[in-house]
Amino acid sequence: MSTLNDLAIFGGTPAFSEKLHVGRPNVGDRDRLAERINKILDSRYLTNGGPYEKEFEQRIADLTGVKHCVAMCNATVALEIAIRALGMTGEVIVPSFTFIATAHALQWQEITPVFCDIDPRTHNLDPEKVEELITPRTTGIIAVHVWGHPCDIERLSEIAKRRNLKLIFDSAHAFGCSANGRMIGGFGDAEVFSFHATKFLNSLEGGAVVTNNDELARRIRLMKNFGFTHYDQTDYIGTNGKMNEVSAAVGITNLESMDEFISVNYRNYEEYMAELSELSGVEVVQHDDRERCNYQYVVLEIDRQKAGLSRDELLDVLHAENILARRYFYPGCHQMEPYRSYFPHAGLLLPETERLTERVLSLPTGTAVGSTEIKGICNIIRLAINNGREVSERLRSNRQLSQSATK
Numbered sequence: 001m002s003t004l005n006d007l008a009i010f011g012g013t014p015a016f017s018e019k020l021h022v023g024r025p026n027v028g029d030r031d032r033l034a035e036r037i038n039k040i041l042d043s044r045y046l047t048n049g050g051p052y053e054k055e056f057e058q059r060i061a062d063l064t065g066v067k068h069c070v071a072m073c074n075a076t077v078a079l080e081i082a083i084r085a086l087g088m089t090g091e092v093i094v095p096s097f098t099f100i101a102t103a104h105a106l107q108w109q110e111i112t113p114v115f116c117d118i119d120p121r122t123h124n125l126d127p128e129k130v131e132e133l134i135t136p137r138t139t140g141i142i143a144v145h146v147w148g149h150p151c152d153i154e155r156l157s158e159i160a161k162r163r164n165l166k167l168i169f170d171s172a173h174a175f176g177c178s179a180n181g182r183m184i185g186g187f188g189d190a191e192v193f194s195f196h197a198t199k200f201l202n203s204l205e206g207g208a209v210v211t212n213n214d215e216l217a218r219r220i221r222l223m224k225n226f227g228f229t230h231y232d233q234t235d236y237i238g239t240n241g242k243m244n245e246v247s248a249a250v251g252i253t254n255l256e257s258m259d260e261f262i263s264v265n266y267r268n269y270e271e272y273m274a275e276l277s278e279l280s281g282v283e284v285v286q287h288d289d290r291e292r293c294n295y296q297y298v299v300l301e302i303d304r305q306k307a308g309l310s311r312d313e314l315l316d317v318l319h320a321e322n323i324l325a326r327r328y329f330y331p332g333c334h335q336m337e338p339y340r341s342y343f344p345h346a347g348l349l350l351p352e353t354e355r356l357t358e359r360v361l362s363l364p365t366g367t368a369v370g371s372t373e374i375k376g377i378c379n380i381i382r383l384a385i386n387n388g389r390e391v392s393e394r395l396r397s398n399r400q401l402s403q404s405a406t407k
């Protein structure tokens, strides 16, 4: 691929015949998994606190150095339960630059998510802005370790303590990551992991609440099982958040390959960095090598002025080549329903979020992607960016042509 006419968007053949996804699931040792699944089927212990669920919980607790791990069917339910078990009500401060589940987990229980802006250098909640949003109705903060990069845990913890607020970390991206050398999982009142198929460690669907608080862990455990304290007795409202045995077995099997997944991710990230770091208008978001990281996200920031084309134009070029890069977290929770209708002016307080959602692009990585794919992806990005203004111009005139054809 050497001229713009070779690009699929301008009539060339797509570089990849099969679609390349962001977050194609990692799969551990199939034989070990098959053994475990056969054992589950033989025992007919499929769910309800089975041995694999318990083992998965123990392994997560050991790995993160946290006292309690309560495995769940997914991270959204885990967030909902943690929010409820901590007694959050009224208003809770959250970033808008996150997956919609962070906000929905609050709104689902009629708690108002108050969207707070981020620090453009870290993409995480800006503690100073958090403080400005606290009102008498605020009961908590949910911060997100975006891309597995730790939030400013120290300052957020200090604010939560001083203002008597509960603090949850949505650590859906951050399993296997550390903050100041300490594994993520034990900070705040509780942290929540996701083991969804797209996460670097998956249990098909799955999640967990981790906490060092004994009483909170006890309540969360009851709440994920309808509130049952004994046979035929519930003490309070609960839901069904249980993790089934097959999911737990997948989680355990994948944990055994965790180091391999991380080293593949790291190799991919390094290769992307080497290929793209010199390109004008493209910044590869850097992971901090002093911390442990799962390297699950390879994220670019596209500067339209310098690159000559916008992030969305580059996305169109990539999609035409079957490279399904993603605009995480476009357009920001505050621009999605129901929040857009509830808070039509929220954007006024979220300039950094709005700026970032126009710049960010997440690239395919994980064990389904290797050096050949990365070289191919980067060649296309280089060709598009090195001819940014011309690509942008041609895309604009193509759009005008197709608009006038449909009139």
Ligand SMILES: Cc1ncc(COP(=O)(O)O)c(C=O)c1O
Binding pocket: 074, 075, 076, 077, 098, 099, 101, 102, 144, 170, 172, 173, 194, 195, 196, 206, 207
């Ligand atoms: C930041 C964040 N929070 C919460 C979730 C929800 O996780 P789950 O899909 O396990 O419910 C996700 C999942 O993508 C996420 O990225």
